[in-house]
């Protein structure tokens with residue numbers, strides 16, 4: 001352990017204080033706590049005390065072999081801010097005179113010798129404000145300043161840390177073998193100082209806290225057991241259960257075992273004249289009242305007694321109104337539970353029962369000319385044109401002529417970044433883009449939102465964020481991370497709460513609260529998933545030592561980026577993954593679970609490994625994405641970071657192989673891997689492929705992209721349905737989706753495969769940041785006309801239905 005991260009966190013609760021911690025990294029690149037100390041507050045003296053003890057415990061001396069990580073971000077920003085008040089005057093020979101705003105501060109910077117008269121660089125190893133101004137001047141004059149790394153001391157380089165760490169992976173014993181600590185185990189809390197200011201009286205309760213946890217506890221009588229009074233004030237009511245049976249009332253009311261009051265909960269009213277039934281119940285109740293009144297009275301909780309002791313006139317008034325009220329309740333109840341409650345806002349064609357017809361309907365077995373009957377959100381019949389005569393009664397029909405009717409696309413891999421990073425995309429814009437692109441269901445990835453979806457609590461936040469804000473159906477993958485991989489109950493909680501499966505990374509994900517997993521974690525995850533018969537989706541890239549010369553390659557060139565993530569990363573990860581995927585075979589320890597490899601880019605060795613695993617009976621599938629099929633590395637312009645993604649887009653012949661594998665069935669399906677960010681993170685000005693956000697924004701265009709680029713490889717409508725609807729539906733466990741067939745959900749895209757269009761500034765794009773999409777500026781073939789989700793026409797001729805009526809899909 002050569003790496004230490006330091007931080008402090010507030011502790012709430014009965015002893016408000018501050019927890020100072022040190023974390024280290026172990027062999028799998030995951031953090032673990034080394035020391036912690038609870039102090040009264042974060043201040044100079046408490047950190048000094050903490051660090052002194054840490055130094056004593058770990059024998060830290062000056063220049064000892066540890067790397068400390070602190071939050072330098074703020075300091076760097078500060079230095080940049082200060083630098084902006086200086087200017088640099090070039091004096092030749094790599095030397096600059098750097099002058100402060102009012103000429104009060106001057107410093108000589110020798111760029112070639114790396115010397116600075118303020119000496120700060122020598123001390124900290126990080127460029128001072130004077131150096132930064134000089135670098136800015138060089139950049140302005142188009143001089144090659146290299147990558148930022150070359151300006152900091154090698155101590156801070158990742159390579160230095162890796163070299164140091166390479167030889168020091170010590171095996172450690174488990175908890176059982178730890179020596180007993182001689183220290184006293186009773187720890188006293190630090191002295192608490194009440195902070196200045198008004199105390200917070202009303203605590204905001206967490207969503208998980210039971211309502212009963214607060215409020216007053218109702219008084220229960222020790223004599224009669226009733227609530228509302230105590231033993232002393234008891235009027236002597238007898239102890240005992242309710243003696244009046246349901247049938248006592250029921251005989252009079254004529255409703256069997258259910259008393260009238262429970263009817264709406266327990267009984268099933270299907271009669272056409274509910275009002276009559278309910279009136280009968282209450283007439284019955286009134287008749288029964290006299291004979292059972294006394295016994296009822298003895299059983300009624302004290303609070304309800306005034307109710308049944310009311311004047312008979314008042315009773316009659318109330319009872320005469322109850323049937324009406326219940327009838328209204330009944331209407332609301334049945335309307336709510338009807339198969340589909342279409343409101344005009346949900347659909348641009350607000351009919352529950354209607355037909356859509358076309359000359360080209362892609363059904364599971366053939367493409368037919370005919371019509372689809374939709375009722376209550378489902379497909380209820382499918383008729384060929386010649387048999388259609390007389391089938392339509394009074395239902396409205398939309399005729400789409402030559403346009404193609406296909407099952408809506410199911411995108412099993414999209415990052416909508418909501419909640420927490422909705423400024424990157426968000427549910428409303430993401431699902432509007434999906435609807436405009438013919439995607440009727442998308443499954444949201446567990447990372448890039450904040451927090452990541454790794455527990456039932458965080459899944460609940462996702463569901464809440466989606467409520468009333470989605471225009472298509474949205475399901476959720478949960479995240480498999482080291483923390484829940486070793487704690488089956490967290491994983492089970494997440495799966496019980498409705499996650500359709502899990503997703504994990506075999507390399508750093510780029511998101512701090514979503515750490516990577518190794519084969520051991522994946523094995524654990526698969527054993528839990530087996531019970532639920534749900535899949536594990538894996539980002540299969542594994543970092544390896546790279547032989548790159550620092551500062552030689554231009555970070556604006558895509559080929560530099562390609563070198564940093566070679567195909568061997570995919571191959572190594574997949575090889576390791578497949579050692580545990582064997583568990584999914586019939587009779588294996590994780591039979592029932594399934595491994596799905598996401599966004600395959602390497603169409604050579606990695607693909608061969610996958611084919612072999614499938615042949616051996618492992619339950620494995622693989623997807624690739626339109627960007628790997630549309631672009632090749634050679635064509636990506638320098639600095640155009642819209643094309644940065646991981647794994648990277650590879651060479652042209654790799655792309656040809658991907659198409660061949662897709663057409664031949666070795667690649668099972670497609671997904672968008674729509675992974676947008678805020679435009680600033682794409683670093684368009686610098687064009688630095690090594691530092692820009694990796695992720696392609698594509699959601700709205702995947703159908704025309706697959707079609708346009710696929711035409712020269714012989715793509716067909718049937719293939720599109722297989723890659724974009726049938727197989728994804730199977731992966732996500734959606735048996736009622738992915739096909740135009742009787743009984744399936746009416747999720748349908750209507751599009752014109754022959755229509756060409758330009759993705760230019762006149763084209764309406766619905767993703768939040770069109771400028772970051774790699775497809776802007778292209779000419780595509782295949783235009784989406786209309787999209788139906790659960791029978792609602794949610795997108796039509798460029799317009800969306802006003803209300804967001806998509807449903808959340810839970811397992």
Ligand SMILES: NC(=O)N[C@H]1NC(=O)NC1=O
Pocket residue numbers: 415447448509510511539644645646647673675694695696
């Ligand atoms: N975190 C995240 O979105 N990563 C995605 N981006 C990308 O290019 N590949 C991914 O897996």
